[in-house]
Amino acid sequence: MVHIVDTRLLDRIRHYGAFNVDACFNCGNCTAVCPLSEDDANFPRRLIRFGQVGMEDRLLASRELWLCYYCGQCSQTCPRQADPGRYMAAARRYAIARYDPTGISRVMSGSWVGTLAVFVLLSAFFVIWLLWHQGDMNGQRMAFFDYIPGELIHDTGIGVFVVVGLLMLAGVASVVRHVLQAARATGRPVQLPLAALPAALGYAIRESLAQSRYRQCDDETDDPEPWFLRPWAVHLAILWGFLGLLAATTWDFLFKPIGSHVSLLYPGRLIGTLAGLMALYGLTVALWRRLTQPTKYYADTRFADWFFLLLMLATVLTGFAAELFVYLPRPSAVAYVTTLVHVVLAIDLIVLLPVTKFAHALYRPLALLLHRWVELGAQAGATAPAAPEKA
Template sequence: MMARANPVLLNDILKLGAFDVTACFSCGVCTATCPLVEEGGEFPRRLIRYAMLGLEDKLLGAPELWACYYCGECTRSCPRQADPGGFMMAARRFAITKYSIGKIGKVFYDKIYGSIALAILSLIMALGIWWLHNPIPGGNVDLFKFLDEGYIHEGGLVLGVYVGIVALANVIIMLRYLFKSSNIPKASIGDWIKGFIDTLFAEVLWQGRYNKCDSKGRFISHMGIFWGFVLLMIATTIDYVTGARQLSAMVLGAIGGVLITVGGGYFIWIRLAKRDEYSTYSDFVDWMFIWLVFLAGITGFLIDLFTYYNLQLTTYTTFAIHLIVVFDLIVTAPFTKFAHAGYRPLAVWIYKVARKPQAETTTAV
């Protein structure tokens, strides 16, 4: 069936990034120089063609969209200065808005609506803490005396269920695009399992494709943020299971906080300094996400530091700020760069399996 063309597709993507692919004459140099293109893949050239022809479903159903880590090699080598790397990044932003249930994601890609939404979310959480907190207890700092652990655990569970449901709904929308574009390969169960294991270890835990990009600073910082969140999740789980603040959880939480703070700080710095292609253009949602990550990390770390020195008011205030930031981060997660954590491994898994010869029969554009 012929894919329906969207005549304003390129304009819609352009609103989410600065690039000029109209200059592209489809030479394919970008594909040839991309360190992440593997056998059977043809990005970014083919995806640029989709966008120029208005083939929205094809673009949104292309797993290659997520196989790119924006290392910028293609942008540097493009003879027409069409900034294919910038296009790929903007196309991913566009995809996130399209995959998001009820198109909610669009809110966070608009500076004004995004700021209002963030302010409302923060206010809701601040009022909730104000309403539920206990008078500041005497003696040693005890976060669970300031705010009953039941509220934190139940609130965390509700947020976890919310993220799970919304993320699943978004992934289903993404998969529908992939199915519509016939990009779900017909492969044996063995190939799927092999692809899954490969993706889990090489892509998720080690992020080997990211490591192929030139920028080691970005790779290390990205790893730091990823593992920082993993450590924080482990620390939270220990606290949840034992029902009290454990020394092991505090240590893991502090390490996780440092990793996230340093990693987030690095990304803020390169975006402010506009050091390379990757950091030249930042959307509102990029800033929102990276600042929330940084603040979540630094407040998490400071809580443990202030607790250690038994600074009562300072600790409880930092704790309240930390909860507001984490709430904002989690509620917006399915619609921000955080969503890459779900879409990318899934798409790369499919991309790896699809690199089999039978997938190379897709329509050439």
């Protein structure tokens, strides 16, 4: 396979974070100290080399890009202050932007102006769209779906899911293409046997939902904290909280008659409340840490990262407020406006999913799945009996 060398690759990655890998003299210290680097996952040094020699296809195809959780240990011990951890974070943002066919990811990563411009335009569009069809506010009881027709919100949701699904499919196709190209470049035949798929899936799900490698990363720090404050637990709370909220929204979408009032024990509401509390905990700790310990954790937090966490927090808080208003008598205009804000923020969150940092929730398990599947296919090929020779 011919590799195209891109001499501007490092400069382009710098758009997504500041680092100094020009100073790297390849000593390997970062690889030795990284708690996740193993024989089969030699990083971050290898990925730095890909950046230095302009091998974009190898960088985008690498599993290691998605294994790193940016604990920062490699940056602390680098003798040349090359900041390899920050390079890994920037390379991940770069990969997400390369998989985004709309270019929105690049705009949002570039500056706070770009991030806010995208958010304001998107929100304004959906506010106008929903208010275009507004009805009356019922002052006796909360009836949001009379104010903004439930069918309109339902149909808008379907449209949003279709657009987001197509964007995600485009990203998935790019990841698959890069990983398979890199596997073929090794010269060995690439097989993806269906029999190996469950094992590969299990590995990707375990790594992603239980964050076993992140825990390993945290366990090796010399500054142990209570488990519920460790970065892996906070990250897990945000991830599970968001997945729970997505599940509750989907449940409501499929099973709840539009505008109906339900008990707190109704499955969709129960899941939503528990997931909301979990997300609230994770987001509060993550934001608090970014504020109070910026050099210890998240040294490379960009405006887009702050923005996404704040957008999630605002969605959760307005969701709880909207839930409360349903049970209060004589709702005021504040109740209707808060619920409208919640609906628009939730739509924004879904629309921005494939183009923001949150896209790693899709690309990480996908890359892990593909790499493990290719590995298992290669092992199966090596142990398969040779085909009988033709007479």
